Amino acid sequence: MSPSPSARTPPRQPVAPETPQETDPLRDPSLYLNRELSQLDFNFRVLAQAQDASVPLLERLRYLCISCTNLDEFFEIRAATVRQAQDFGMPLAADGVPHATLLKRIHDRAADLVDAQYRCWNEVLRPALSENGVRVLHRQHWTARQTRWLRAYFRDEILPVLSPLGLDPAHPFPKILNKSLNIVVVLKGKDAFGRAGHLAIVRAPRSLPRIIQLPEKASGGEHDFVFLSAVLSAFVDELFPGMEVKGAYQFRVTRNSELIVDEEEVENLALALRDELAGRGFLRAMRLEIASDCPKPIVRSLLENFELPENAVYRIHGPVNLNRAAQIYDMVQRPDLKYPPYQPQQLKDMETIFERAAAGDVLMHHPFDAFTPVLELIRQAAEDPNVLAIKQTLYRAGKDSPIVEHLIQAARNGKDVTVVIELRARFDEEANLRLADRLQDAGVQVVYGVVGYKTHAKMLLIVRREGRKLQRYTHLGTGNYHAGTSRAYTDFGLITADPDIGSDVHQIFQQISGLAPAIKLRRLLQSPFTLHAGVLKRIEREMKHARAGRPAHIVAKMNALNEPQVIRALYRASQAGVRIDLIVRGACTLRPGIPGVSDHIRVRSIVGRFLEHSRVWWFGNDGEPELFCSSADWLERNLLRRVEIGFPIVDPALAARVKEESLDNYLLDNLNAWELQPDGTYRHLQPESDAMPHSAQSSLLAKLCG
Structure with a gap:
């Protein structure tokens, strides 16, 4: 189906001419590093923060978990992109490394990173946390009292939601969700139907907590934790009465998570994305993490099922979902083990923020400057009877965003509110779809951007009547309209009444939402x-x-x-x-x-x-x-x-x-x-x-x- 006129891809701006390739020595592949390997190296720098004794202990744990989460996303997106490039014979990057060679280098470098992560966990952070009263208990070190409590917890809270699956001709290998926790169980004996046991799969539903805190009276420590994987492995025999469990091995598969929607062939991007999201968790497998002691025949069987090569397996000396230890950071209230708190600098005279911006530009450097002026600007715009229109881009807004509430209130107050929501913001697609529905229900005009081009710009435009003229106020930023990340990310924001900037932003919004031609901007690029x-x-x-x-x-x-x-x-x-x-x-x-x-x-x-x-x-x-x-x-x-x-x-x-x-x-x-x-x-x-x-x-x- 041909796209509608409003969905046509805008013309690309010609770029400056370059020296022809055959005569330009600066195109030599040896002058370029590989992006994927460079991205992996960034995670070693993050991990170095976890190994730095000058960093507070729980912050070090958080850095370790960030490096693990980053590696997950790397396989979901970057490694998956390389694999697709290999499959479809796509051109090489400027460094000229063949796709197959790059995948091998990715495995080798990622294996080094995984080894470093688990050595940091097992040899450094876990012992240090224990010395400071935050214990993540090894299964083999559980006391009798701890074991009794955990067995009761397993029976009451975990077992009722588990559905183990024995593998046989009537029960083929189940679909395994991306990054989900699973246990492969080796069984001996026969069940009630006379079926000989061999292998079974136990999937841990997402509803179960991955970190379990033991009550002090049952454990003896105020901050004692176990991983769900340890509890499942310890009591998995209760799922198979009458059979002998010969082994239980946790595993996790990471899948391609890059959504591909042929925007030229869809009439409704939101509906197409909903369809794609339904299957995202079961796309092509990219990596298998499995317990280090799992027998080779079982590993080979899993690799065959997931259609993965030998070098896609990572033997894990600890929980396969180590990044879940990040939950401990929020569960343990120990200021002495965290960065000292700080108070962002507040802008003065925010009750007259329009007058303040009219008198001169307002600059904010987050998180050192508070994000409050941005929230206050939108709140005042929503309530000010002189404000006629609000236009804003939203790429990532976060859960329970006050900005969204202000935009909804503005629409209810009769203002013209237009929001450009980028539905394809990676891993925020579902949240943005829900946000789009909510805003539309409130009467906000929602635009999904431009076909073929993600809208990543951070812009807010407010049109206000002041006497006989209309004045534009603009906020531009380097980061998302997300109150949470504004305290964790460094970003700049500018509130300005500059007429040229206001005109430029207004034209860009018209271009995104309508059918405006290419425009000549006065100040913006x-x-x-x-x-x-x-x-x-x-x-x-x-x-x-x-x-x-x-x-x-x-x-x-x-x-x-x-x-x-x-x-x-x-x-x-x-x-x-x-x-x-x-x-x-x-x-x-x-x-x-x-x-x-x-x-x-x-x-x-x-x-x-x-x-x-x-x-x-x-x-x-x-x-x-x-x-x-x-x-x-x-x-x-x-x-x-x-x-x-x-x-x-x-x-x-x-x-x-x-x-x-x-x-x-x-x-x-x-x-x-x-x-x-x-x-x-x-x-x-x-x-x-x-x-x-x-x-x-x-x-x-x-x-x-x-």
Whole structure:
């Protein structure tokens, strides 16, 4: 079926011409690192936080669990994408590594990470937690009293919801849900029907808690826990009366979770996504985690069932769902084992936030500055009789979002409210579908974005009548409209009454929701039209300054970097003498420090208390600097296949603040910084003998929240 006119893919903006491939030495694959392997390396840096004795103990546990969760998502998305690329013969990345070779390297590197994670758990964190009164009990160390309580708990709370399945010709291997906990049981004997036992599968429903806390009177400790997997393995014999359990082995399979919807062929994206989500948990298997002592024949049988190669199995020395230990962090109220609390800096005079923004731009650096002004701006807009319209993008809003409540109230108050909800926000698809339904029921006009392009831009536009004119107020951000992550992620937000920015944002909303043609913006850069070309243009400008003997400097902070044309532009700028400092949290495929190519490029990654999420780009421009904040990383998808924005910080004082806090400050970090080496490894920086220790995040906490 042909798409409707409103669903046609917008034209792609032509990108700047490049040197032909056959004559451009900067296309040499050896000049590029692999994105997937670089992403895996980021998780080693996260794990290093779990191994750092200076970090509070429960925070270390949280970092360990984050590294485990990140690895799950890596297999669900990144490794799955490589496997699909291999199946369909898709072009290689700029590094030129064949897909089959890359999958082998992924396995080897992931195996190293898994080994490091479980050594950290078994040899470091679990003993340290026990010494501090937080015990995660080994099954073989349960006391008689603990065993009695756990057996009773199993019979009362767990056994009634289990449905074991014996494997035989009448009972084929069951469907195993993505990342679910399962036990494969080896049986001996015959059941009531005379059937000889061999293998059975016990699936743990998602309704069961994965971490169980024992009451102090039954265990002797205030903070004693066991994994559900240990309880299932200990008492699984009660599911098979009259038969002998010869072995019980936990396992978990990770599946491809990348949803593919042919948007050109669907009339209703929401309905199509609902159909895809129903089957997401049973897509192609990518990884099998299984107890280290499971016999080889059983492992082979599972691999055959999941159609996995030998190198897709990971032998686990502990619970297969170690990331579930993160629940202990919230269950244990021990401030002495966590980061000290802090109070974000509050904006003064929020009761007149429109007047405040009209007098000058308002800048917020989260989490050091509170997210409250954003919430208050939307609340006041919902209640202010002079506000006529509210337009907003929502990518991830979070559960029980106050922003959603304000938007609903605004619609009920008769205001024109339009919300662009990105249904394809990965792993938030179901939540966003429910959110879309709720907003529509309240009378909000909901738009699902643009076919073929995820709407990742963070924009809020308020139209207010002031006397005889209409005034636009805009909030732009580098992070989501999510009150929870605003306390855990570093991001910038700008509230402004700048008429040019307001006009640009208004036109972008019209373009997304209607049939507007390509537009010429006054201040903003927009992907997929001008953002990519705008970045290249500014890199080229620094190159010209350097060649003319003028100072030339680029400092850019982002989550990831892999766009080949941008990387080649940075290489050429380095060859011209431009000094380039990149702060890239995660994957980076640019290779710094190559003689004659990237001598003047430094790349560092910061991993600390907060997740680095802000995107900030500063171009020196011979003493007339430009600074942009953005929702976009320098990735192919963000620059070419998404709706993104880059917005300038126009006020010189605010621009100076952004540069000092998010760029200069982070380039001084010598405690949480890792420097990328030419061979693709990262070196953890340490203070020089004559240098003061400096943590960028700690300095901001002291400066803004002290």
